[in-house]
Amino acid sequence: MHYLLLGMMLLCAFAANAGMDPQQLKQTIAQRLGVRVFLIDETPVPGLFLLGTSQGLIYSDARGDYVLQGSMLDLGHGMKNLTMLDQQRQRRLALAQIGEQRMQLKAPHERHHLTLFTELGCRNCRATLDELPMLQARGVSVQLLPVLGRFADLADAQALWCDPALLGELSLSDRLPAAGCNEILAHHIGLSQWLGIKASPSWVLPNGDLVRGYQRPEQLLKLLDHIDAPANLSSSAS
Template sequence: MRLRFMGKLALVFSACLPFVAGTAYAEGAVLSTKSGNAASSAVVLSTESVRKNFAERFPGVDITDVKPTPFPGLFEVQIGMDLLYTDAKVDYILQGALVDAKNRKDLTAERLEKLAQVSFSDLPLELAVKQVKGNGARKMAIFEDPNCGYCKRLHETMKDIDNTTIYSFLFPILSPDSEVKARNVWCAKDQAATWRAWMLDGTTPPQATCETPVETVLALGKKLRVQGTPAIIFADGSRVNGALPLDALQKKLDSLN
């Protein structure tokens, strides 16, 4: 169970899970594979009512969105980038994958993929360090911390990738030193060369001072719910969290042509 986004729900879940496993589900009181008159005659509450009920049950938990699901009487509650499911009265909470058994689809995975998408054209690319390789036809943006080991691994992988424009958003979240390095890279005469030298060769960026967009980028990352580095956004709006291996990265970029 991912509790880092659910702090105020953690105690509730831990208290409720034994009851759910031992009583409600065992007796079939909550979910059933059969449909009946009770389901068809259930009162359908609006998503706003669900939002209100949820807020009353869990005060202080920020609800991003509430949507109905294909399952009658079951609602999706989005908290950050996590999804929960609840009944109309918020008497029960479920966390896990909602699967369309008939069509063999993981509806939760599909929703999470959609939530992760970003409009590439809306990204403020002028706030990123730009590197152009070959003809630069394929585009990708990466949120990176200067001291992120996985980001450096990704740069090693990208050495073998051609015809790509890479926009690196300096996203210093790991340490105060990350902020210093981000500033020195941004204020360098040749941002791309300085960034590349640090990420690939370990050459410390020379001391430099100027106005930087770091705070704006941090706010952007928060808005896009970037929770770690590297976070890769491709031109089609899809997102990958983490360093992709060469074959997977090449396949993804090739699919964008």
């Protein structure tokens, strides 16, 4: 299934270097690996580029002849995990593409905010949705984004998420508009693909960390209260 996504996202996050064509590199990697490339960026290593793909972050030379997958560590600065930092940045960048058309459960006295990627039918997803009012009451606003299940079809997802009665038990402050809902939903699903969100539910914290699977409200609040220490979150949030 192809989604109207690339025109709404950044292909290249920098001015093209001489001898490196971002569009050509994107096409080469897409053909050779069978993945979509949403973002290309420089790395501290001359001639090595970071690619954000539908299967996660990879590294490539300028021609797409050699590809690396793994973590890049900056040994000159305390073994800083540059790949983890790029993953966080990519998630923040992707969520910035949502625009004004969103689904959101707004907390009256907001202390924190989260993004929840979810299906509607899975057991853990349903339990998570049922507990959202508990987060709302404790000052956590939640933005909802759809994930397309492994065997789901875009048309089926649109029929569910664009239903005016969707999540009627939740006091959503923002809902998808009836006009253009299908296109907006396709864009939102494309965001989940850009970020490689496969586990449902999955949470993205304000600093860009990803937390997979069902989490009790108390667990999420603990993470949010310590969001100023992202290095400690990386092990538990991965």
